[in-house]
Amino acid sequence: MIFDMDIETLPREELEALQLKRLKGLCERVYANVAFYRKAFDELGVKPSDIKSLADVRYLPFTEKQDLRNHYPFGLFAVPKDNVVRIHASSGTTGRATVAGYTQRDVNNWATMMARSLTAAGASRRDIIHVAYGYGLFTGGLGAHYGAERLGATTVPVSGGGTRRQAMLLRDFGATVLCCTPSYSLVLYETALEAGIDLKELPLRIGVFGAEPWTDEMRREIEKKMGIKAIDIYGLSEVMGPGVGIECVEAQNGAHLQEDHFLCEVIDPETKEPVKPGEVGELVITTLTKEAQPLIRYRTRDITRLETVPCKCGRTTARMVRVQGRSDDMLIIRGVNVFPSQIESILLETEGLTPYYQLVVEREGNLDTLTVQVEVDEKIFSDEVRKLQRLEGKIQKNIKEFLGVTALVKLVEPRAIQRSEGKAKRVLDLRHA
Amino acid sequence: MKAEQISIFLENRAGRLEEVTRVLAEADISIRALSLADTSDFGILRLIVSDHEKAKVALKEHGFTVGRNAVVAVEVPDAPGGLHSILKLLCAGGINVEYMYAFVHQCEKSAVIIVRFDRTDQAIELLQKNNIPIIPGEQLYKI
C-alpha cells in the first residue's frame, strides 16, 4: 500500500520540478532569516536567485553537525520562536547537544512522512502499533507515535525499558507492529521467552527498526525468530527524526527517501564534489520544507549510494542502499550517538586531565557494549584500590548522565592502548569483526 | 621514622608481575616485602625494596605507572594478641589503616607489619608514645 499515492509515485521529472521550486523558496527563506546562512551564502558569493536548476545545489554551503553545536540552542531558527511548537535534542554533554525545532507544519509533515513509512512497511489503520522507542528529547518515540496516529492505527506509547512488562503488553494487546531499535527487539524477544511468551506465536507481523546500524544477518535472525518482516527505517534528528527514509515491504532493498521533503545528494567526503549517479559516497540532505530549522546540504556522515531504478512497490523515490559506514568515528550504541570527543570531555570534567583513552565497542549476544579504557598515569594513580574504583565509578556515572549510555570503565596500564604514528586509536569497533 | 613504599599499577594480565620482578632483578634491586591488591580488572603491587629511587626509575623506563607512598614498619611481638593491641590503640586514637601487609623478620622473634595510615605522622606519634617499636626506613631497606 502507498499512503500518498500522488506524491510517492510522482514521475521523477515532476518530482524534480517540485524539488527545484521548493529549493528556490528555501534559499530565499534561509537567506532572509538565518544570519548563519546569509553569511555562508555571501562568503561563497552565491545568491538565492542563482539557483536555476537542481544541480546548482552544489554551489550552496554545507552545514555540519558542529554548526548546529555552535549555534546552540536556537541560533539556526528561521522563524520567530513563537512559531516553534516543539523542540527535540540529541544527546550531548552540557551545551553541546544538537537541537531541532519544529513548527506546527513541520510536526504535521513529519507525522505524514512517518505514516507513509509505516504504510510502506506494510502497516495500516487496522494495526496495533507498539512504540518502544524512547519518548522524550530523542525523536524516536514521538516521531513514530504521531505517524502511527496519523495513519489511524491503534498506538501504544510504551517507550523504552521495562522489557518484561513490554512482553506482556505485546501479548495482552495483540500488537501487530513493533517500533524499536533492532538490538532491542532481540532483547525483547529473549526476555519474553524467559517469561514464557514466544513472540512468534503472537499476532506481531512487522518490525520497524532503526536508530542504529544493523546487518542483513541480524535482519534474517530477527525475522526467523519472531516470524515477522523486519523493515529498516532511516532518519536523523538534525533534519527531522525517523521517517526520512523507509524500506518498502515489497522489495526490502534500500530505504525510499521522502524526496518531496528532502533533496538528497551523494558526495565524495574528501573532495566534497558530487559522485557520479549510483556511486558510493556521503549522503547530504537539504530540508526542502522544514520551516523552524531548515538545513542546507547537511552532512549526514552516512556512507551510502542512491538507487533510482523503479522499485517494484511502485514508488518513484530514490532508495539509499543500506548504510555502509560512517565518514567520521561517531558510534551508535543502542540507538544513542556517541562521539569520542564527548567521552574525552567527560574525562576532562571528571578529573581535569587528558588521559589516554580508547573506546571498545562489542556486541554481546544482541546488545552493543561500550568499554571505555582509561590509561592510568601518575596523576590519577593511587596505591589504594578503593580510590581507583571510585574513579571508575565516577567516570561511568558521568557517561551515563551526560550521554545516556551505560559504559564499562576499565583502567589500563599506560601504552596498553595501541598507538599508530604516535596517535592513540580512539575507537575499536569489534561489532562486525 | 617513615618508610618509602613504591606502588605499581598492573593490569590483570598474564606476565605483568613477572615483568616487574624481571626489571627489578636486572637493576640489581632486592624486594624486602610485597603485597598485591587486585580487583577483577586491575591490581596494585606495593613493594618495599632495597633502593626505591632506582626501582622507580627502572620501572618507569619500562612504561609502568609508579607511585611513592609513606608507610610505617611496625614491629609486632610474636605472641597472641600482639597485633590486636596495636590496632586497638590506633583505633582509639582515631587513626585508620588503609591497608597493611606483613613479613617475618628472619633473625628476630617478631613480625614486621607494613602499614599505610590515613594520617601517617599522627600514627607514628601515637606508636612512639606507647613504646611500640618502629623500624626506620633506612634500616628496613637493608633487612
Ligand SMILES: [Zn+2]
Ligand atoms: Zn519500494
